[in-house]
Amino acid sequence: MIALLLLFGTAAAAIYDKPLATVPGQQDAIPNWDFQQLRKVSKTTAALSEPGVDTSSWHHAPVSRCTLMGCLLAEGTYATDGPDGLWYSDNLDSFDQSPFATPWVYRNQFNLSTGHISSKRHYFLQTNGITPAADLFLNGKQIADNVTQSGSYGGHTYDITALARKENALVVKVYPTNYQEHLAVGFVDWNPYPPDNGTGVWRDITIKQTGDVFMGPVSVLVDMGISMKQNKNRHAGVTVKAQARNLSKKQVKFIARAEIRTPDGKQLKVLNKTIHLGAKASATVELPANIQDPQVWWPAAWGKQPLYSVQLTYFVGHDTSDISPRTNFGIRTVASELNVHNDTLFKVNGYPIQIRGGGYTSDMFLRWDPQYFEHIARYVLDMGMNTIRLEGKMEHPELYDIADRLGIMIIAGWECCDRWEAWPYNDDISQDPPQKWSKVDYETANASIRHEAAMMQTHPSMIAFLVGSDYWPDDRATAIYLEGLYDAGWQVPIISSAAKRGYPKALGPSGMKMEGPYDWVPPVYWFDREPTDNRSGSSFGFGSELGAGVGTPTQGSLTRFLTDKDMEDLWKKPNKGLYHMSQNTSQFYDRSIYNKALFARYGKPTSLDDYLMKAQMMDYEATCSEFEGWASQWSASRPATGLIYWMLNNAWPSLHWNQFDYYLHPTGSYFGTKIANRVEHVAFDYFESFVSIINQSLDQSGPRSVHVDLVDLDGNSISQQKLHFITKPNKSQKIGDISSAIRMIKDVGLLRLLLVDDDTEKVLSRNAYWLSKQKDVVDWTTTTWYSVDVKQSANFTALNTMEQATITASASNNNNNSSGVWKLRVENNATVPAVFIQLNLVDKGGNDVAPLTWSDNYFTLLSRESIEVELTDWSGKGATVQVDGKNVKKSWIRLG
Known part of the structure; x- marks a missing residue:
């Protein structure tokens, strides 16, 4: 109405x-x-x-x-x-x-x-x-x-x-x-x-x-021995906790009753306690229980996400005085520690876990749509990530419900660069006299931490709260934050900030680095690690926010928020400030660093289509190399313990800093991330020309082989190798040096790596790289907090004159088109490789369809090679798949 x-x-x-x-x-x-x-x-x-x-x-x-x-x-x-x-x-x-x-x-x-x-x-x-x-x-x-x-x-x-x-x-x-x-x-x-x-x-x-007895927020404290996944003799102590306040002017006797249900909704425990409260008095109510052989909550890649629930009721006589909403909780443990390098390492249920996540933002107008966020969350999992960082964007309780259910870990905390960090020692906020918090600020901080802690405490997805971002809070604010969190029953790590600039004594070092980059860097940046004292964001330690600044939308999205002139400026005016970048006072208001690299490495664009193809290739390179760099160093002498990609999403349609665009259309930055985060994966080290294998599971092991194929742009073989090894759970390792083969590249070579389970002959991961004889060389002496110069750029211009490859593709659906799941078979019939094949689902009007998932996309096929790709169309609106590529003529596959 x-x-x-x-x-x-x-x-x-x-x-x-x-x-x-x-x-x-x-x-x-x-x-x-x-x-x-x-x-x-x-x-x-x-x-x-x-x-x-x-x-x-x-x-x-x-x-x-x-x-x-x-x-x-x-x-x-x-x-x-x-x-x-x-x-x-x-x-x-x-x-x-x-x-x-x-x-x-x-x-x-x-x-x-x-x-x-x-x-x-x-x-x-x-x-x-x-x-x-x-x-x-x-x-x-x-x-x-x-x-x-x-x-x-x-x-x-x-x-x-x-x-x-x-x-x-x-x-x-x-x-x-x-x-x-x-x-x-x-x-x-x-x-x-x-x-x-x-x-x-x-x-x-x-x-x-309420009646005469008022109930405060419910928290659930879990005490579980850190035991292995297969140990059947486990138990967990669970304590349901809340405040009770007598609102009447006389003493009252009431019963606190907590009903705990199993993840499938069956009644497990009913806990009762009789309490006497004096007039206007308050007390903490605690109801302990022991759960034998509990169902343990795991991050998505490691297991299931069983959620118990509890409802607490206060009865005065036979009447309900107050009752909590039914509250979900999970049984799991989270801990963090500083290793010998003062880098933070997280553990979940006793297992070390490499954090792989993205920095989330709210909508520009703080509009909350739980379905939209669930799409984002499912994308996080599809990209093989396990964590979302909320820098001052704590949203609403539904966010944590979704993360609990899907098995995504959450790192929450306050934001940087404004009143939240108005400390005299914050050199990034230059005001005279220096900013200081008022009495009201401290009181507001107290109310804020108590409210947020109460909202988050029961959620198993929570793994940390950062009480600072770029800077740490002063001692008074730190004490307020700690008291508020502990009063709420906080059981996961509290970290002083997301940087290594300083820390309050009550918390100690954060173990996280925030040294950039935020704008484009070459793939080799993530692998050139030594010496670590001047390698900034390279893959060691815990990077709390870092990335190559990429996230270029495709034309279907660009036309929704840019004029033709705006799109022309993307490739004709590479240094121009662009409204859909960052603010006009920011270092990131233009794409000049990015475009300088694109022009040098791929050649000057000849059209918008040409620019966008090259941009997608560069975005794919950027995210794939970053996540592979970190994953391959998980077991290094100074391990890469975690990274938060900057950023996961945007508050509005943006030209950078995302892994998919505002309209949920996945592009190069998305698929580069996805391929790098396969549970079992094989990666190329751009600096040492080593091949590394990565195993992010807890239970997959056994004999594996890596098929290494290096070809030139005419499809001729340069080198073929097969590497054999035994994979171990939750480990990364170098397994082969292919530098001699890489040195044989004349201009541009294509490297394909296949990871195969020797017992089943199943291909576990497939990866392809385009590599230049002339390599990117980082000039580390020019490092800034947001980027770094290169002494020499890779040269991929030979890709622009490749012979065209002929592609055939077909689609099938076994459920009369009703499931939204399609199998696409794509084959390269040419003698030359088909480079960077893009598949895009559109509706009957030719508009991009999103959200959706592809089992693989933006891939390269060698001569006569074929691949089967699974498409899941979430809305069922897809009508046609557009096929394109660097040296592939556009074609279309009709669905149905």
Whole structure:
């Protein structure tokens, strides 16, 4: 109804007739909002919070949570897509930001189940963070000011029992956000700032009813001996924990009852405890249990993700006083340690694990779509990664639910470069006098860490919280963070920052490095490791954010947010600042470093198509070499213990820093990552010309062989070898030196590596490289925090004059086209290699279809070689597969 009314411009005010929080323990979100600039409203804020105010002329958002811009988008006032959309070309740059320079008000009118509030019925208003700060009014009275209700993560619970009526009106007055003054959710230099700087009710505000005993957030503490996966004599201690507060003026006796269920939903334990609380007193309730032979939660590549659940209820007499939502938890252990090199190493269930992840960002307007995030999460797994880092983008509880269910590990923490790190010793924020936190900042930090810790504590996907990003918190803030985390029952590592610049004494060194790069570097960068004291981001230690700055969308996506002139600039003006890069004050506002390398290595582009083909090849090289570099050094003398690729995704359609574009279309950076992260894989070392094998499993071992084939661009064999070895779980190792063969390359050679299980003859991994006789040589003396120069560039220009290869391809489906799963057979019928074959699924209108997964893509076939590829079309909208390649004529495969 709301959407229909919006269509005609006469949306109704936000009045929700169905009563909220009708029984004790129930909590309901405020379902929608009227909102308006305060200066356009004649009444006082208090008067606006009386029921019956006419808001028909206001804006109306049919959602429970939205920033001001998010609300305006939800209402339909603006759009992001299309030629008139905010994200098309540089439209956002001319957007009028002045309306957001003064306060706005959100208003909702809601009902409760009765107008008479009994002495045993209590109502609470719960916030989960409002950006940047807010005054709250209910039924004509102020219940909180912007000093208390401060910070994007500052969650609070307000007792509104004395003000509650049958008909109620809530008003939230939000103030303009300044990232240098408020503990907010910002975007640093990742993209242009939203016009409202994220101001507003970006998380739900809920109404909760209880009896005389109020329950705080539930935490679950797990005590499991670190035992091997096959040990059948395990047990786990589980303690259900929550605060209880007596709201009455007399002593109360209540029963705390926790029901624990197995992962398949069967009742496992019922725990009871009788507790006496004095008038207005509080106590911690703890209910311990022992679970024999527990089902253990594992990261996706190592096992299953069984989730137990618990529901805690407080009974006063025979009546429910408060009840928690059913809360999932997993039984697992997480630990971290500093190795002899002061690098952080994580362990899950006692096993060392190499962290392979990406840095996540929220949508520019903080719009949350759980399905969209689940697509991202499934892409993470499809790329063979195991972790997502949340730098100040903690989103909503559903994110952690999805990660728990899918087996993705989460590293959360505060963001860099603004008020969160306004410390006198932060040299990156130059202000005179130096910034200092105020008393309010410390209070906001306390509310923030307590809220976030309570939200995250039960989730087995959580493996660490970083209380700093680029810089560490001061001692006072550190103490606040630690107390808040420990009070929530925090059991996973707490790390001082994501860098090695310093640390608070209470936490010690972070064991993580943040030395770049963030812009293009050649593949050899990741393998040239010695001496480690001046090799910055090379593959050793724990790299908390690093990458070659790639992530070029293909033309199907580019046309959705760029004009023809914008796309022409990509290849005709290689040094031009581009609006869809980083901010215009950033080192990353143009593609000059990237384009200099592309022009030098692949030749000057002759068209947009030519530029995009070369860009995809360079993006593939970049991510594949980075992840292979780290994976191949997992068992080195100074191991590569983990990396977070910068970045996983974008807040809007961007031209860099992603592993797939905003529209979820996977391209070169995606498939380079995917091939490098096979569970069992074989990789080429660009620096030493060694072949390494990688085993990221816990239980796969046995005899293997690597088939090494090196050919020239005419398809003639340069070298053939077969290397035999025994693979071991969770290990990497060098198995062969092929430098003599590599030296035989005349201009450009193609190296194919096949990893084969000797017992089954199954191909476990297939990988191909294009290698130049003239190698990339890094000039390490020019290293900056974001890139490095090269003394010499590889020369791949011979690829531009290759003979064209003839490809045949066919598709089959065994389920009458209903499953969305297709088998494609692609064969190179030519005597020359078919280089960098791209498969792209489009619908009947020729538009890219996403999300989807390919078992392999962007691959190279030697002469007469064929490959079978599996396509999973998640939406079922695919009609045709487009086939293209560096030396392959475009063709099409019809599906069905």
